[in-house]
Amino acid sequence: MPGPVAARCLLATLALVLACGESSDPCTGIGDEVQRENCQFERVAALFERGDARWREQLQAVPSAASRDLVRLRLAIVEPQLGPAICAEVETAPAKARCQQVVGRPHLASPPQLPPQRRP
Secondary structure: OOOHHHHHHHHHHHHHHHHHOOOOOHHHHOOOHHHHHHHHHHHHHHHHHOOOOOHHHHHHOOOOHHHHHHHHHHHHHHOHHHHHHHHOOOOOHHHHHHHHHHHHOHHHOOOOOOOOOOOO
16 A cells, blocks of 8 residues: 555646646537537637637647538638638548538628618
8 A cells, every 4th residue: 555655646646647638628628519619610710800810720729620621611601702711721521622612602601682672
């Protein structure tokens, strides 16, 4: 049986190992996949919309290529002028095809316009 000093060292080591495995990304702890994807998008989009170059770092912190591509697709929809540059960075084949559709149809990203009212 280990002595009190050895037991404290073992506990301290265990605490460090567990702490190192934790992520500072609050989105990773969200169990619902849709909410987690929305969280990741909102974190990247907040930096993107402010013109903060750290949006790319935040995007790279998203754990999976499919999730990063989803963020890219959503950014391309929000900013159609930057769509071609954003789509050039897409990682997965299905997202590349979808991104090209988004870029090819920028009118889908703009808010719907009501027809002008006719005067009687």
